[in-house]
Amino acid sequence: MLRHTALALILSVSPAFADEIWVSNEKDDTISVIDIETMEVVRTIDVGERPRGITFSQDYSVLYVCASDSDTVQVIDPETGEVLHELPSGEDPEQFVLHPDDRHLYIANEDDAITTVVDTQTRKVVAQIDVGIEPEGMAVSPDGEIAITTSETTNMAHWIDTKTQELFANTLVDSRPRHAEFVREGSELWVSAEIGGTITVFDRETQAEKAKINFEVEGVHPDRVQPVGFELTEGDTHAFVALGPANHVAVVNAETYEVEDYILVGRRVWHMDFNADRSLLFTTNGVSGDVTVIDVAKREPLKSIKVGRYPRGAAFRPTN
């Protein structure tokens, strides 16, 4: 009898869907949803024009999408794929970051040299901050005190005090910065420079440059080794760095800042995200229009998954 009840209980629970990776397809105006179990695209969702940055709210109940050419941030119900509403984003939103308060989005407005801060609850613009030309990379410290915008043509990381929404420092990096992340509980800021071919590591307290990471891929001219997106493994021990047209992802030791490995992926690799336990990494490959799945422990590519045209952003969504 007891066994019977237990069985009924199990059956009554909805079937366990696999976790997902969501990928924005910049030139198809769609999002491809990849099932992590089967490693196949199980849904394609129509979104606004030129979707680039994507991120989920902390409880994964909504997806935010930078629809760059629609000049808006769309808020999407991940269950239905429907656009719930739109947020005022400023013109040409490219990338954004969600503040740890789960409420404020910091958005880079690429065409306007502005960072827009939007309250996702009131759906109002809280602040607009003048930054350098072509802002793109966005990061926020884990304690929420500092937000970062990097500007591609001005070649700077702009440090924003999130209490006053004002700049308190501007630090030079190498040419064409693309992506920024706080590392080691927010004690370091890492900024990639696409044309400079480097990642600059800053000390958070002093905003002073602490280290510079260089890359060298055998058989690829240094000009073509262009670090863009990157993500850190569990415990921030290693960074996986997309090298753009070098078609490789570098594995960087985050203690020594040395590159330990290079992994071959698809063409013009942009951004990436991990699965739940960070054993798998999914990279978006813009030119080849696919996603490479990397075995993080073995540092080997496992599979390519065809998605839409010019996949750009990637975001993990748990479903259990």
Add this chain to the structure above:
Amino acid sequence: MNVVRNAALVALTCIMFAGNPGHAQEMSIAWLKVAEDLPPTLSNLDPVPDNLGAAGAETALADNATTGRFMGQDWSLQTFTVALGDDPSDTARQALAKTRFVIVDAPADALLSIADLPEAQGAVLMNAGSEDATLRAEACRANVLHTLPSVAMRTDALAQLLVKKKWDDLVMIAGGHARDQAFAASVEASFAKFGLTLAGRKEWRFDADMRRNAAQEVPLFTQDFGRYDALIVADEYHDFGRYVLYNTWEPRPIVGSEGLTAEAWGKAVEQWGAAQLQSRFFDEHARSMEPRDYAAWAAMRALGEAVTRTKSNDPAVLLDYMLGDDFELAGFKGRPLTFRTWNGQLRQPIPLLHPRALVANAPLEGFLHQRTELDTLGLDAPESACTAFN
């Protein structure tokens, strides 16, 4: 046509930002345009913009000024123009009295006369208007850097594409203007460099109005070329070339000044973030960015990059930095742009374009070089007779 007839100082543009500390670093740049005698063309479809080049300098000024706001620099641009037929020396002296940084849009002979002025010694001149190959060779000057690609870089890019496509049976029609002849000569030199041969060459000497006669004349004119893979048209003012397309005896592609072209920049360049620069330029000037706009943009941005990195406005320091190993310009062409130390030419990929899309980006895959593949385009160190930078 399209010649600015007012001499001397035309405009003073100044971008300053409020709220800077009082000790801002001044960076004043001059745009010096020496009017060029443009021949009439059969079609009026594509007028040469009055602000060709200057518009690119203005867009880059805004880029530099934004960075300058964070760096404590004040950027400004002054425009100087020399009317057709006037001696450029007086106006050049005025410009050089105001600043040591001059972006020059001038024919080669005028550029040289400016570079050789006593007042220009120790100044930095950026050539954004002449693609003359001799300026990168025996006639080079140590105070002149070149951001416009040389004609040799363009025709080398074209030759690489022809080799890649295995279009090796080639013929050419060349116009009669000096620039047409220089382009044609450069095509022949590039063919020699990349092992292509020109099977036939004819000079365009028609003086009829081709808008009415092209259909009748061009088939006959091209009939005795026989069979070929591609026809090169050397028509740098876009006079007759447009009427050759679709009117040849043989159904073959047209490349060179029309059809598939090799230029520093074009409307169809959109990769590597170029779409951002294109839209910024279009918003500001209500037209698309042309090769000479790009050269002026690159000249201004190269100065901006040098000032930002060195935190200096000393011309010797900036020139040294731009020619050094640490300089790199993000020029929306997919790889860093640097200057050749032997002749001051800005290394850059050359897009191969038709009016609606990019066909390829030179250097093409497979053309190798011990230093950088970019040096397969234009005058490499051993080929350049330039000694001014030694």
